[in-house]
Amino acid sequence: MTALTLTQICKSFGPVDVLKNIDLSVEEGEFVVFVGPSGCGKSTLLRVIAGLEDATSGEVRIGGQRVNTTPPAKRGIAMVFQSYALYPHLTVRGNMALALKQEGQSRATIDARIAEASRMLNLEPYLDRRPSELSGGQRQRVAIGRAIVRQPQLFLFDEPLSNLDAALRINTRLEIANLHRTLKGAMIYVTHDQTEAMTLADKIVVLRDGRVEQVGSPMDLYNNPANRFVAGFLGAPAMNFIDAATVGGPAGHSLGIRPEHLHIGADGPLSGQVTHVERLGGDTNVFVEAGTDQPLTIRLFGQHDIAIGSSIGLGYDPRQALLFDAEGQRRPH
Amino acid sequence: MNIARHSRLNTLAMHGALIVYTLIALFPVFVILINSFKSRRAIFREPLALPDAESFSMIGYQTVMKQGDFLLYFQNSLIVTVVSLFFVLLFGAMAAFALSEYRFRGNTLMGLYLALGIMIPIRIGTVAILDMMVATGLVNTLWALILVYTAQGLPLAVFILTEFMRQVSDDLKNAGRIDGLSEFTIFFRLVLPLVRPAMATVAVFNMIPIWNDLWFPLILAPAEATKTLTLGSQVFIGQFVTDWNAVLSALSLAILPVLVLYVIFSRQLIRGITSGAVK
Numbered sequence: 011m012t013a014l015t016l017t018q019i020c021k022s023f024g025p026v027d028v029l030k031n032i033d034l035s036v037e038e039g040e041f042v043v044f045v046g047p048s049g050c051g052k053s054t055l056l057r058v059i060a061g062l063e064d065a066t067s068g069e070v071r072i073g074g075q076r077v078n079t080t081p082p083a084k085r086g087i088a089m090v091f092q093s094y095a096l097y098p099h100l101t102v103r104g105n106m107a108l109a110l111k112q113e114g115q116s117r118a119t120i121d122a123r124i125a126e127a128s129r130m131l132n133l134e135p136y137l138d139r140r141p142s143e144l145s146g147g148q149r150q151r152v153a154i155g156r157a158i159v160r161q162p163q164l165f166l167f168d169e170p171l172s173n174l175d176a177a178l179r180i181n182t183r184l185e186i187a188n189l190h191r192t193l194k195g196a197m198i199y200v201t202h203d204q205t206e207a208m209t210l211a212d213k214i215v216v217l218r219d220g221r222v223e224q225v226g227s228p229m230d231l232y233n234n235p236a237n238r239f240v241a242g243f244l245g246a247p248a249m250n251f252i253d254a255a256t257v258g259g260p261a262g263h264s265l266g267i268r269p270e271h272l273h274i275g276a277d278g279p280l281s282g283q284v285t286h287v288e289r290l291g292g293d294t295n296v297f298v299e300a301g302t303d304q305p306l307t308i309r310l311f312g313q314h315d316i317a318i319g320s321s322i323g324l325g326y327d328p329r330q331a332l333l334f335d336a337e338g339q340r341r342p343h
Numbered sequence: 344m345n346i347a348r349h350s351r352l353n354t355l356a357m358h359g360a361l362i363v364y365t366l367i368a369l370f371p372v373f374v375i376l377i378n379s380f381k382s383r384r385a386i387f388r389e390p391l392a393l394p395d396a397e398s399f400s401m402i403g404y405q406t407v408m409k410q411g412d413f414l415l416y417f418q419n420s421l422i423v424t425v426v427s428l429f430f431v432l433l434f435g436a437m438a439a440f441a442l443s444e445y446r447f448r449g450n451t452l453m454g455l456y457l458a459l460g461i462m463i464p465i466r467i468g469t470v471a472i473l474d475m476m477v478a479t480g481l482v483n484t485l486w487a488l489i490l491v492y493t494a495q496g497l498p499l500a501v502f503i504l505t506e507f508m509r510q511v512s513d514d515l516k517n518a519g520r521i522d523g524l525s526e527f528t529i530f531f532r533l534v535l536p537l538v539r540p541a542m543a544t545v546a547v548f549n550m551i552p553i554w555n556d557l558w559f560p561l562i563l564a565p566a567e568a569t570k571t572l573t574l575g576s577q578v579f580i581g582q583f584v585t586d587w588n589a590v591l592s593a594l595s596l597a598i599l600p601v602l603v604l605y606v607i608f609s610r611q612l613i614r615g616i617t618s619g620a621v622k
């Protein structure tokens with residue numbers, strides 16, 4: 011059974027169309043990540059699914075039921091917010107218990123579920139503290155705990171990790187991945203962060219300007235982007251684009267080459283001057299001014315001694331390059 | 344206080360300034376208090392002297408207690424003030440919540456309309472208000488005063504509280520909705536506690552004018568049974584002779600309840616700590 015089906019969802023705020031004809035389905039137990047530039051409507055879409063905003067038109071089905079007119083609490087969802095949104099006047103236990111009390115669960119059920127969630131999230135020592143007495147990472151875990159105890163069919167996460175520092179973000183990311191394996195519910199996760207999207211997702215949905223640009227598995231999107239936008243959006247450092255005509259391709263088209271697919275060699279069709287080198291230990295990123303719109307980025311594995319200002323030639327395997335037409339659509343070549 | 348960020352000198356200067364200001368602010372109250380315990384002659388001879396064995400006199404307080412039903416006036420003032428404040432805060436907060444939280448046609452217009460009342464003094468409508476009160480038979484009841492003061496306080500309350508409620512995190516309210524809380528619970532349990540400092544501000548702003556008002560009690564409820572303290576005290580102020588002992592004693596007594604209310608609200612003012620709710 012599908013956990014969520016969206017059919018032709020549109021959402022306008024007055025004259026502004028924020029979501030345009032979104033079709034999407036999420037299978038049971040699937041981990042779906044929404045990515046896209048800021049302001050493209052990710053949060054709005056999540057809020058429409060949650061029932062916090064009404065869709066202007068279109069249909070939302072959760073677990074096969076049409077829920078367009080169902081209030082958020084009855085949709086079988088739970089949501090984790092970027093700003094934690096914990097109830098300041100309740101303890102950690104109270105925060106987790108509130109929704110269950112509202113559902114009219116028995117004391118025993120509530121206690122059992124809280125015990126289980128707090129064990130999973132290592133929150134046992136903090137159950138009687140208030141949110142103001144917790145660190146940022148602990149607060150985010152409480153927010154996740156508050157979602158878990160409800161045992162929803164669908165978890166919604168809106169950039170849950172963006173307030174955490176880098177190390178904590180990696181830890182919590184692993185925790186979420188583990189939770190997803192343990193829990194049965196499907197998850198929808200909004201993020202800005204490429205790494206989160208690539209590492210967590212079963213399926214990535216790339217949004218732009220309120221439209222779905224492409225849906226697919228992370229590797230699918232990485233290797234076979236449907237258009238130039240998706241190709242440029244996924245992958246860090248970003249894909250290089252060069253005018254196809256300069257390397258003997260059709261005029262007006264552009265050629266996309268991933269930084270790791272470029273290699274240094276005097277025989278290559280491209281050449282230029284090194285302007286900057288980033289040494290990351292494991293990788294080395296080299297930036298080259300080669301007369302293209304943007305400087306080219308080359309990603310080399312391992313450590314390399316390359317002097318800034320030196321001239322180098324660049325080559326690539328044509329089979330790994332992607333061709334895009336003037337509208338940015340992918341073309342076979 | 345953080346030692347690293349505050350030099351000794353700064354702290355001294357700051358406290359010095361605050362102490363001077365406190366002294367200036369408290370001076371009139373102090374003069375009223377000491378003189379209320381002095382005989383009439385002592386008040387005029389040495390207004391700034393403390394009462395001593397010779398000049399000490401409770402004559403003012405005795406006059407106040409004998410004259411009319413002062414306890415009743417007290418009670419009336421207190422009822423009118425507290426009930427009016429309650430309604431101002433309740434309805435003001437509810438209107439502010441609706442204006443800040445819900446998108447509906449005419450939202451901005453409604454906000455402006457409500458704010459207009461800040462600029463137009465309610466006393467302009469006194470005649471019309473009196474007409475209405477006569478028509479509804481509310482003249483000489485405390486309800487007449489309560490209704491007028493509630494109307495008088497609402498514009499500023501709505502204006503201030505709307506601004507504050509806009510700042511309450513949307514995520515928090517949405518979390519409540521997803522957890523199945525009703526809009527009423529969200530309003531009373533989540534939003535109101537977070538805007539408590541603003542509520543206290545509104546309460547303090549409204550409390551003093553209501554407590555001290557002479558105009559409406561005189562016009563709408565001058566009967567003996569509904570006299571407020573301010574109105575009741577007027578008997579001591581004559582056109583030719585003023586019983587200063589009684590006036591000062593009445594004033595001293597009138598300070599007390601306001602002081603109590605203020606202490607209650609100011610604690611809320613200080614306590615409005617929301618850290619931990621959102622990042």
Ligand SMILES: Nc1ncnc2c1ncn2[C@@H]1O[C@H](COP(=O)(O)OP(=O)(O)OP(=O)(O)O)[C@@H](O)[C@H]1O
Pocket residue numbers: 023026028046047048049050051052053054055202
């Ligand atoms: N209540 C609203 N009224 C009017 N416009 C809105 C409202 N909420 C969102 N928008 C607009 O909808 C668009 C999408 O907003 P949304 O918050 O969904 O973006 P997002 O993809 O989540 O961005 P970010 O990554 O920055 O969080 C934005 O252009 C925003 O200005």
Ligand SMILES: [Mg+2]
Pocket residue numbers: 052053054
């Ligand atoms: Mg967002």
